[in-house]
Amino acid sequence: MARLQHTDILKNVACPTLLITADTVVVYKGTIREKPCNEDEAREFIKGYSGGHAAVVGSVLGTNLNSGASKGGWESAEVYFHEIPNEVIDSLIDEGIPFKVAGGLMLEHPLTLPFVDAVIGATDTVMGLSKSLTEKLIEEALCQPGSSPRVQNMS
Numbered sequence: 509m510a511r512l513q514h515t516d517i518l519k520n521v522a523c524p525t526l527l528i529t530a531d532t533v534v535v536y537k538g539t540i541r542e543k544p545c546n547e548d549e550a551r552e553f554i555k556g557y558s559g560g561h562a563a564v565v566g567s568v569l570g571t572n573l574n575s576g577a578s579k580g581g582w583e584s585a586e587v588y589f590h591e592i593p594n595e596v597i598d599s600l601i602d603e604g605i606p607f608k609v610a611g612g613l614m615l616e617h618p619l620t621l622p623f624v625d626a627v628i629g630a631t632d633t634v635m636g637l638s639k640s641l642t643e644k645l646i647e648e649a650l651c652q653p654g655s656s657p658r659v660q661n662m663s
Contacts, residue, residue: 534611585629
C-alpha cells in the first residue's frame with residue numbers, strides 16, 4: 509500500500525480502488541499453525557488432526573486506496589476428521605500439498621476429503637477466503653460519509 513501511495517498510479521482514477529488482503533492460519537490445541545517447514549512437521553500436523561479437530565481462522569482487510577479507509581475482520585470454522593491413514597499422509601507429502609497451505613492440510617484435496625467428518629462454519633473460510641466477510645468489508649471500505657456504497661454482487 510505504501511508503494512502505491514508514492515506513485516501516480518491512483519492520481520487520475522475516478523472510481524474507488526480497493527486493496528484486498530487475506531491470510532489463513534490453523535489453530536490446533538491452542539497453537540497457531542502456518543505452512544509446515546519440512547516433511548516431519550507436515551507429518552506431525554496431519555497426524556495430529558487424524559481423529560481430532562482443528563480451527564481455521566481467516567482474516568480479510570479491505571482498504572480503499574483513494575480514501576485510506578480500511579475495514580478488517582475474521583471468521584473461523586472447525587474441521588473434524590476421521591482417522592487419516594499413514595499411506596494417505598505419505599501421498600499428500602509426496603505431492604507437496606502440505607507445504608502449500610496453512611496447517612498443512614488442504615480440505616478440498618481428493619485424498620483429504622474422504623477423511624473430513626464435519627465442517628462447522630463456512631467452507632470458504634476453510635478454503636482460504638470467506639466470500640460473505642469479503643463482500644461485507646468491501647462495502648464498508650467503499651462507504652464514506654454522505655455516499656452510498658457501490659458494490660456489485662460477486663456471485
